[in-house]
Amino acid sequence: AQSVAQPEDQVNVAEGNPLTVKCTYSVSGNPYLFWYVQYPNRGLQFLLKYITGDNLVKGSYGFEAEFNKSQTSFHLKKPSALVSDSALYFCAAKNNAGNMLTFGGGTRLMVKP
């Protein structure tokens, strides 16, 4: 069975500082990894994905994520946080067996001015 873990319920960072939101996964076969962001009363907005190739994936709004196969991790990063980045972030995974996404529990990112 697939599983995704986001070890931090909340991450606090000052505006302008770099941010990292952590994610580890357990997927049989080749993993396909995704990050989504959710703002209040909204659906999930796609940020980026890792399918194959370069371990550093660049996505929307200046976010990037680093795939690390040996550590089974896919951490989300941004060099300089904005207050508007404050939201709920979800890591998700699937494999070649189908289209079902398995989500982590979510991490609330709070960026303070």
Place this chain on the structure above:
Amino acid sequence: KAGVTQTPRYLIKTRGQQVTLSCSPISGHRSVSWYQQTPGQGLQFLFEYFSETQRNKGNFPGRFSGRQFSNSRSEMNVSTLELGDSALYLCASSLFFQRGGQDTQYFGPGTRLTVL
């Protein structure tokens, strides 16, 4: 291109009633998936449809069902509602199921169901 749309956005029902939620995928997308989001259980997969056929089903009771129409629009139905069914129900569409895991799912705004 218009995104995934879901109707209604909000619903209030009482225990024992049934409810139908609707989802229109992004134009050209053929796969539609449904997820339930609750504070306690997080995001859980309900089912996926492609070409009017259910391809995958999550671990939910038979009270939860769905269907897909020839234009790829999808509906999900919950019968005999329970208090625990209160949740945000999210629909996601993707381009082409047969690409398997590589497809990106794009989510709608969700339907907030409250069961009293």
